[in-house]
Amino acid sequence: MASGEVTYLPVTVGRNRLGELEGIVADAEAVFWEHRNLLFTLAYDMLGSVADAEDVVQDTWLRWAGVDLVRVDNPRAYLVRIAVRRALERLRGLRAAREDYPGPWLPEPLVTPDYPVTAAENVTTGLLVVLETLSPLERAAFVLREAFGFEHAEIARILDRTPAAARQLARRAREHVQARRPRYPADPQVAREVAERFVAAMAGGSLADLLAVLSPDVIMWNDGGGRVRASLRPIYGADRVARVLTGIVPRYAGLDVRWVETAVSPTFLLLDGGEVRVAVTVEPDETGIRVGGVYGLVNPDKLSHLS
Structure with a gap:
């Protein structure tokens, strides 16, 4: 081929490649939406803010959209890990602002028809107030374990801790919450x-x-x-x-x-x-x-x- 000469691929090859890319994006989006309510509820329980939970979900999607799905064995665990880590980063940033908050800080109301939540044990407003007194890692461990029933080994992988450390975080958080707010099941x-x-x-x-x-x-x-x-x-x-x-x-x-x-x-x-x-x-x-x-x-x- 002479210098400067341009060669074009056949149109059919381009279309096949485009269809393949579209299929990958569609698969990634379908998997993400399957778990979106779980991700949003986790983020809300960790942050107590609808807007911040939405931002965490958006950040999770942006990260997930660039992942090679072939290498992901467990999409749910992978997505939860991204969302929880993004929520932890945001929570650490919010802590300083909330320390200077004028008067009591309360979580934003979460109206379920507008923000469908995944099935989990109710994390009440009073409990969210108590969770504000936990460290970010303790709060994450408590929400994952007590509200969503994750095993300690799963929590360890999500938080990048040993199973023993994850178990200790969850136990410490549970004892702290029970001491400050006994939980009464209400019909x-x-x-x-x-x-x-x-x-x-x-x-x-x-x-x-x-x-x-x-x-x-x-x-x-x-x-x-x-x-x-x-x-x-x-x-x-x-x-x-x-x-x-x-x-x-x-x-x-x-x-x-x-x-x-x-x-x-x-x-x-x-x-x-x-x-x-x-x-x-x-x-x-x-x-x-x-x-x-x-x-x-x-x-x-x-x-x-x-x-």
Whole structure:
């Protein structure tokens, strides 16, 4: 061939190669979407943020799209490992910001029709608050083991630790959580009935009615993020919580109440037109008939995805 002469491949060869590439991309995408809900739920449980969980899933896809599928024996394990490591990187970066957060930090509500989650033991709002006190590796080990049932050997491979170290991380995390938040299984229907009685008592404005539905040891957390006025410390005890609520309720008089389906405890929204102003999650106590935890979120940055 003379210098500068251009030779073209037959069109049929180009098309065959293009079809092969398209097939590989289609296979990678199908495998990714098969496990996407698992990846999103894992990331959310580790980060407590819908936006950050979405970013982790996107980062995982970008990494997965460049993987040679022929070399991957277990796509699920491979994808989980990518997602958890990306979530760990993001969690370490978020820790510094959350240490300076004004007042209590609460996770963003996860509305399941918009964000389908994989089947797993419910990680409640209260539990997510406690998980904030764990180290990033402990949190990852706890979520993988307690919420999703991964074996210690699998957790070790995901976290790049020995099985003994993974077992120790999971045990330490479980003991920490149990010491700070005993976990009471609550029937979803019973929990919803308790929450509805709570809302009715608030709407009625009766201190006595609120005291009747609140556990003596109830705790209320309010997250304004420095954007909206809210208590800067958790509020403990039925009497104090009831009195604070009777003072807050008139501020939101006239707003629409809408219950939403979440992956955790009963949650209702207060809407002004189409804008969500407040999200409140209600968790029953160990008796199952009274309110043990109230989590009020008014930080507009954490509510925008709901509107």
